[in-house]
Amino acid sequence: MFFKVLATDKQTKARRGELHLAGQIIPTPVFMPVGTQGTVKTLTPLQIKETGAEIILCNAYHLCLRPGAEIIKQLGGLHRFMGWKGAIITDSGGFQVFSLSKLTKISNNGVEFQSPIDGSKLLLTPEKVIKIQNDIGANIIMAFDECVPYPCEKDMASVAVERTLNWAARCLDSHNNEDQALFGIVQGSVFEELRIECAKHLEKMNFQGYAIGGLSVGEGSLLMNEVMDYTVEYLPPGKPRYLMGVGFPEDILHAVERGVDMFDCVIPTRNGRNGCAFTHLGKVKILNSRYKEDTGPLDEMCDCYTCKNFSRAYLRHLFVAKETLGLTLLSLHNIFYFQRLMQQIRDSIERGEFRSFKEQFFSAYKNN
Amino acid sequence: MFFKVLATDKQTKARRGELHLAGQIIPTPVFMPVGTQGTVKTLTPLQIKETGAEIILCNAYHLCLRPGAEIIKQLGGLHRFMGWKGAIITDSGGFQVFSLSKLTKISNNGVEFQSPIDGSKLLLTPEKVIKIQNDIGANIIMAFDECVPYPCEKDMASVAVERTLNWAARCLDSHNNEDQALFGIVQGSVFEELRIECAKHLEKMNFQGYAIGGLSVGEGSLLMNEVMDYTVEYLPPGKPRYLMGVGFPEDILHAVERGVDMFDCVIPTRNGRNGCAFTHLGKVKILNSRYKEDTGPLDEMCDCYTCKNFSRAYLRHLFVAKETLGLTLLSLHNIFYFQRLMQQIRDSIERGEFRSFKEQFFSAYKNN
Numbered sequence: 096m097f098f099k100v101l102a103t104d105k106q107t108k109a110r111r112g113e114l115h116l117a118g119q120i121i122p123t124p125v126f127m128p129v130g131t132q133g134t135v136k137t138l139t140p141l142q143i144k145e146t147g148a149e150i151i152l153c154n155a156y157h158l159c160l161r162p163g164a165e166i167i168k169q170l171g172g173l174h175r176f177m178g179w180k181g182a183i184i185t186d187s188g189g190f191q192v193f194s195l196s197k198l199t200k201i202s203n204n205g206v207e208f209q210s211p212i213d214g215s216k217l218l219l220t221p222e223k224v225i226k227i228q229n230d231i232g233a234n235i236i237m238a239f240d241e242c243v244p245y246p247c248e249k250d251m252a253s254v255a256v257e258r259t260l261n262w263a264a265r266c267l268d269s270h271n272n273e274d275q276a277l278f279g280i281v282q283g284s285v286f287e288e289l290r291i292e293c294a295k296h297l298e299k300m301n302f303q304g305y306a307i308g309g310l311s312v313g314e315g316s317l318l319m320n321e322v323m324d325y326t327v328e329y330l331p332p333g334k335p336r337y338l339m340g341v342g343f344p345e346d347i348l349h350a351v352e353r354g355v356d357m358f359d360c361v362i363p364t365r366n367g368r369n370g371c372a373f374t375h376l377g378k379v380k381i382l383n384s385r386y387k388e389d390t391g392p393l394d395e396m397c398d399c400y401t402c403k404n405f406s407r408a409y410l411r412h413l414f415v416a417k418e419t420l421g422l423t424l425l426s427l428h429n430i431f432y433f434q435r436l437m438q439q440i441r442d443s444i445e446r447g448e449f450r451s452f453k454e455q456f457f458s459a460y461k462n463n
Numbered sequence: 464m465f466f467k468v469l470a471t472d473k474q475t476k477a478r479r480g481e482l483h484l485a486g487q488i489i490p491t492p493v494f495m496p497v498g499t500q501g502t503v504k505t506l507t508p509l510q511i512k513e514t515g516a517e518i519i520l521c522n523a524y525h526l527c528l529r530p531g532a533e534i535i536k537q538l539g540g541l542h543r544f545m546g547w548k549g550a551i552i553t554d555s556g557g558f559q560v561f562s563l564s565k566l567t568k569i570s571n572n573g574v575e576f577q578s579p580i581d582g583s584k585l586l587l588t589p590e591k592v593i594k595i596q597n598d599i600g601a602n603i604i605m606a607f608d609e610c611v612p613y614p615c616e617k618d619m620a621s622v623a624v625e626r627t628l629n630w631a632a633r634c635l636d637s638h639n640n641e642d643q644a645l646f647g648i649v650q651g652s653v654f655e656e657l658r659i660e661c662a663k664h665l666e667k668m669n670f671q672g673y674a675i676g677g678l679s680v681g682e683g684s685l686l687m688n689e690v691m692d693y694t695v696e697y698l699p700p701g702k703p704r705y706l707m708g709v710g711f712p713e714d715i716l717h718a719v720e721r722g723v724d725m726f727d728c729v730i731p732t733r734n735g736r737n738g739c740a741f742t743h744l745g746k747v748k749i750l751n752s753r754y755k756e757d758t759g760p761l762d763e764m765c766d767c768y769t770c771k772n773f774s775r776a777y778l779r780h781l782f783v784a785k786e787t788l789g790l791t792l793l794s795l796h797n798i799f800y801f802q803r804l805m806q807q808i809r810d811s812i813e814r815g816e817f818r819s820f821k822e823q824f825f826s827a828y829k830n831n
Contacts, residue, residue: 178772404546
């Protein structure tokens with residue numbers, strides 16, 4: 096993996112870059128749709144590709160529970176398993192092991208937990224997490240981190256940072272597949288001192304990229320932006336910066352402004368399945384009866400398959416009639432919307448007009 | 464609409480024809496995937512087209528209940544509403560009104576029933592059913608018929624035939640859109656005398672095509688074949704013959720042999736959603752643990768998107784993980800399978816080798 100910054104905005108820290116990865120050049124800032132269980136929910140790989148997405152995020156935690164990392168390895172790795180020819184990043188499972196598992200016991204060695212699928216007792220250590228991600232075979236893999244809930248006492252957050260740094264070093268030590276880039280994850284909750292300490296230490300370890308983890312967990316947009324303000328400064332400018340699990344279009348704009356290059360989030364697909372579509376004017380809740388006879392597309396500015404072929408009235412009918420095609424068509428549109436937003440962001444940075452693009456965006460987009 | 468028989472098999476009654484419809488030439492025997500509520504479940508119109516399907520069946524009963532025939536008319540008709548550029552046939556709702564509705568009251572005038580969606584009291588008459596289908600705007604529409612359950616006393620079946628004939632005449636009288644072909648439906652349960660009486664009377668009314676209704680309702684394959692044996696004889700050779708709601712690959716082969724040209728069935732999509740795939744060797748139940756590490760496609764003889772891109776192991780994973788993409792990929796494969804089967808049937812009739820094709824089919828296909 097190779098990362099190159101092509102242009103930096105003059106008024107903000109926004110940057111336009113390129114991620115050279117697995118024979119592809121992925122322009123940044125980039126949004127990565129989420130395919131937790133080895134499938135971006137309701138969409139075929141062909142449909143995902145047609146949204147413009149070139150890299151997706153899958154989850155090592157979910158995939159090691161089911162179908163199992165070794166099975167994926169035997170079947171030729173995740174790209175082949177799921178039929179996705181683009182790039183893949185896997186999350187290490189740090190976030191999931193704390194948020195989804197029961198009876199979690201954490202020690203410096205690792206995390207013991209019960210599988211939510213079959214109740215079996217499992218142990219994840221930094222070494223095991225790297226082995227799992229090596230087996231799965233994504234192009235970018237993540238260090239194993241301890242993700243604290245929000246709000247969190249500083250003492251607890253501090254212990255988690257120490258452990259995250261210790262585990263980060265062990266991940267680096269046990270990772271020996273140079274075809275896979277390994278990213279470190281900055282923790283520290285909303286404490287400036289902890290975030291900076293974590294970022295500084297990780298920077299010295301020389302990861303190939305740096306993620307900001309433990310955000311978008313309930314702290315709110317303002318606090319999230321603050322954390323980015325002081326954290327990004329301590330991340331090396333020549334490496335990609337990845338804000339994990341974010342987010343809404345407005346969050347992405349705020350983060351790009353602060354120098355973040357990569358994003359992933361379930362929002363376009365999850366909201367799509369719940370009947371919520373993103374448009375340049377804001378969200379459309381398709382079950383609203385006002386769309387019953389609406390012949391217009393979800394978004395008049397959109398060129399996606401859904402908008403080119405189907406009216407709001409038809410999409411509403413699909414949701415009212417509980418037809419799966421509705422989930423597919425809204426997910427497809429939403430991912431396309433996010434990809435187009437990132438394209439516009441990249442174009443505006445290249446033109447040196449990111450700030451005015453952001454203002455235009457907010458003047459049209461009503462966050463209802 | 465115009466129908467032409469191109470070739471007739473010498474050893475059987477199988478025929479190879481063409482349905483000229485809405486600017487398209489649809490080769491017969493043809494299988495029509497079912498899109499009950501204005502969507503072939505889990506598939507986009509683009510995906511349906513890629514299976515080779517050129518005509519689909521939708522249901523006037525379901526569409527008049529939701530979203531309503533007048534709304535579909537206002538929105539430009541069903542083709543535009545659902546974004547399907549191929550041909551459409553609508554079933555009149557005769558079958559559904561008896562099988563799905565509650566508190567059904569039948570009289571010579573029509574059928575009174577309670578909407579299963581909102582409990583409202585509704586009345587369907589032959590005239591209303593034609594009006595609904597005119598509004599929906601399919602290329603082929605069906606007469607309103609009385610469909611009796613199986614088994615059924617001959618007296619009751621006889622009354623239903625009389626009513627079906629009376630309603631057929633009223634449907635013809637009230638239909639005045641020459642862009643839509645109207646088909647009559649032969650009823651009569653499993654009684655030779657009634658089927659023949661019904662077929663003879665309908666033949667005189669000069670419909671543009673003839674359907675055999677009320678089969679595949681529990682009478683079994685042998686009895687169904689018997690009914691076809693004596694019914695098809697009384698249908699005019701120059702008009703298309705449509706066996707409604709059928710069926711499994713083996714049923715289709717038996718019916719083609721008896722001179723049937725058109726088929727529709729939910730089997731490829733419903734079975735697909737239940738994890739059952741059709742292959743040239745028989746059915747594959749994808750949840751079976753034997754496929755856990757199976758790198759092969761569903762069917763080695765198949766060129767569909769699913770078989771070209773995904774292993775049985777991945778498809779099984781999708782079903783185990785309850786991922787919607789599994790439903791889509793198996794539905795897609797199954798419809799493709801049915802389209803390919805019809806193509807093989809047509810080719811074999813052209814070559815005068817239908818019977819040997821049928822034998823080959825059964826020697827490979829294990830009905831497990």
